[in-house]
Amino acid sequence: MARLSDIIEEFIKQMFNENANNVVFIQRNELADQFRCAPSQINYVLTTRFTYERGYLIESKRGGGGHIAIKQLEYDDLNKREELINQSIGDTITYHNANALVNHLLESGIIEKRECEIMKIAVNDRSLTSADNKNKIRADILKGMIMIILS
Incomplete structure (x- = not known):
């Protein structure tokens, strides 16, 4: 059976596959509720699986409608x-x-x-x-x- 971290990673990668652009927006608490886990588990996945070395850039917007943007880096130019x-x-x-x-x-x-x-x-x-x-x-x-x- 896959670990929860692997399942969350695959879910986020699937969001990239379904999205036409290279940015996915998530809300940490909503994702944690969906997977019935602590928000820190989402942080763990983001900081270990979606790193710059792996071709991702994480930006977080704090505040009322805050979200986390995960950008997939491109190598065109x-x-x-x-x-x-x-x-x-x-x-x-x-x-x-x-x-x-x-x-x-x-x-x-x-x-x-x-x-x-x-x-x-x-x-x-x-x-x-x-x-x-x-x-x-x-x-x-x-x-x-x-x-x-x-x-």
Whole structure:
């Protein structure tokens, strides 16, 4: 049986599939009521499953009719792609976040399965055993590979 977090994630992704644009608006309390869970469970899903590395941007509007906007990032414009990649990777990146970013690129159809596997191996801790600053080297390698693929 799927965990509640997985079910909520799939529900939100289904909202993207049914929506013509790349933005979904949700109200945390209403979604929590629908799934009979605490609003903090919705926060957990948003902060772990809809991250920048996975190709999403979360914006929340507070107040009376407040909502949370989940934007699916697009990679149409090459300059925009490079900016998004640099912002999501930064100067350093952990293996976990690199993995999430590479998986997002695969799910978005930007890279193929084989490229995904090669990239994961290249930035794996075992591949960087002698490196002093693995996260910096990992970021540089990942940026280089993605820039070549996107060019």
